[in-house]
Amino acid sequence: MDYDPMVMDEAESLGPVVKISQADNVRVKFELSNADISFANSLRRVMLAEIPIIAIDLVEIEENSSVLADEFIAHRLGLIPLNAEGAESLLYSRDCDCDNYCENCSVKLVLHAKCTGGENMSISARDLVPAGDRMNQTLGTPVIRDEDGLGPLILKLRPGQEIKLECIAKKGIAKEHAKWAPSAAIGFEYDPHNKLHHIDYWYESDPKTEWPPSEYVDWEEPPAEGEPFDYDAVPNRFYYNVETSGPLPPDGIVTEGIKVIQQKLAGLIHELTEGEGGGYDGPRSPEYGGGGGGGGGDGGYAGYSTSYGGNGGNQSSWGGAGGTTPYGQTPYGGGGSSWS
């Protein structure tokens, strides 16, 4: 086998590069280059679905004489973006010591309105008032971005109708329910010139018109006339367009996204390394024997058991940041410094 997966081209050995092209309080457009598509996609997925923010999760309706059903209003309330800055210090309600909810795991908002005038009345997010103790003075405040300062419309009341309710906003992630999505949309794109021939296998009539030039065509060299297809080419530059739905600023979504990946990894590393004798010291051989039997590979396993015992010494070096581990020779070497 000639192919060595470890050979990195020069660009890759430089490590990832980030370049911001546009940023305001709604969106940030940036390019991530010299990274693998798997990592770029992880970042995209995590920003889309796994950043914890807060949203209304429980609604206690005391009075609702509007034309809308209780559950309909409750659903609408859930979708209202609430400011989530500082939500990292909020606990998940399921992890909290309290019986139901408390200020450590929730924010309470109240809505009380009655149409006393002669005309229909609009109730919008502005009328949702945070009540009780909060982690900080902005956490859970409805996000209001329109010029009138009203926020999303919740419902309308006819003269004489009344709405009175109490909402409990809790922390969650968009994987559970889309109301916890911090991003409205995430644009993700690579290979604007379609040099990788993404639609060779199927297109309607003309691949050129069906892969229209994107706004990033000027960022990359167009393919030369008659350029042969590069079979080794892999996507290398990724263009993101992160648009916030309000709870977090757009650059906050990116930093939080990376943080979520880090936390995932840290949790798994912790689980792999925690505790003594979990299955790798004394008791491991019976476990392994059992497993080998289950897999029908007893004979094969016996051969490994000796070399395995010999590795016992190496295991302690995991903790020691790996100065003398066999990994010393990796091109990305000691820690991650050469990525930078």
Next chain:
Amino acid sequence: MSSKVRQEGASSDVEMGEPTSHQPEAEDTSMMDQDDEENEEAEDEYEEEEEPQRVKLLPGSTATAASFQFLDEGHTLGNALRYVIMKNPDVEFCAYAIPHPSEAKMNVRIQTFEGTTAIEALEKGLKDLQDLCDVVTEKWVAESEAFKASA
């Protein structure tokens, strides 16, 4: 520090908190003390067991060729981890799969060359991915500060 990856359905008998019934009820006191200590330890272990174990070694795994099952993980971690583990020169093969879309499970297969183990490779992969995240964070922070300064 040792690694803690338990095999599926293999170790519960080892970890259980109750003393086994064939142990003599009455012994001399020194022996009893020891028993008590063991019980305490075992109970602690038992409490740990309450936490769902998120990574386990699948049956049939050997030291250098192992399959791991991650609970509540998906393509987000799987693909990036696969890539990073494959970058390790001591790893011969690494792949991931989500066996069924309606089960929140993700399997990773790692085969290494002699001299290291699949578990070490997994652990190194996780740490390398963390380092990569660190670098991207660093680059992001630097770039966003530069952008703010220029705007």
